[in-house]
Amino acid sequence: MRFDMLSNKLINECLNTIEDTVENSNVDFEEIDEVIIIGGASRMPKFQSKVESLFEEYTKIKNDIEPDEAIAYGCAIQAKLLSENIDKPEYKKLLEDNEIKLPHLTQSLGIEDTNGDFIPIVPKNTVLPATRFIEVDNTNTPLYFAFYQGESEVASENKLVSQVVIDDFVVEGAEPKENEKISIRINLSPENLVINAQNKTTKQSTKISIKM
Incomplete structure (x- = not known):
């Protein structure tokens, strides 16, 4: 009972x-x-x-x-x-x-570096949804990311998905703080690319959503 x-x-x-x-x-x-x-x-x-x-x-x-x-x-x-x-x-x-059909990435998703090279973040055939993290220094300047899809090592030879500028963390007149980091979380689904950025010191954050 x-x-x-x-x-x-x-x-x-x-x-x-x-x-x-x-x-x-x-x-x-x-x-x-x-x-x-x-x-x-x-x-x-x-x-x-x-x-x-x-x-x-x-x-x-x-x-x-x-x-x-x-x-x-x-x-x-x-x-x-x-x-x-x-x-x-x-x-x-x-x-x-x-058989179970799983949504997956048909081409690698990545960003362009300062040399114009393609840096894959989410490799081809990754099952979706997927999450990746990157971390950059807070230089008190706008952050620029050019997202591409493709397999070429040269970014411009791939398909441009979106260009993203994040300037929420820029403080006018302030000097870059030593060791201050910006954490970037990239959430990729079949429908959307969502970028969440956060200042790891102040916890200030921002979010950008891009239709895929």
């Missing part, structure tokens, strides 16, 4: 997460044919029945996969998907049935 009382809250949180996931995926419960339940709690008959109650009668709730191994099994399939050496017939059918 006490176990039921303690577990009810956790089970209800799981059910809420399932409902939110289905809603955010823009599908209806009626469209789902099979559900795999995993994790230690999936062995509980009460948990299984609660999950079943969310779905239609024809939806198959599968518990025939070892719940402690299911994630590792899925990771193994995905790792094989990403491998370039898939040539055995016995794997091809498995991969065709389980």
Whole structure:
């Protein structure tokens, strides 16, 4: 009885997460044919029945996969998907049935240095979204970044994505402070390039969003 009382809250949180996931995926419960339940709690008959109650009668709730191994099994399939050496017939059918398309960067994203060279920040084929960090000295002058996409070592031979100027940290008449740094966080998604810059001493920050 006490176990039921303690577990009810956790089970209800799981059910809420399932409902939110289905809603955010823009599908209806009626469209789902099979559900795999995993994790230690999936062995509980009460948990299984609660999950079943969310779905239609024809939806198959599968518990025939070892719940402690299911994630590792899925990771193994995905790792094989990403491998370039898939040539055995016995794997091809498995991969065709389980292939997951992940958004990725088709060309490297980087910046132009003072010599005109292309410095990759996010390499080609990186799965998105991705985050990278760079750090520069605060010279009390505007920061300029030219973002390019491509594979040429010469920046101008690649596609110019955007030119960014950050002057929020410039203090007129002030001298550069020794060892003061500006942290640049670059968030890249299929839709946007978001640049967050922060003065690590004063904590002043600014944000720039660029449509990809």
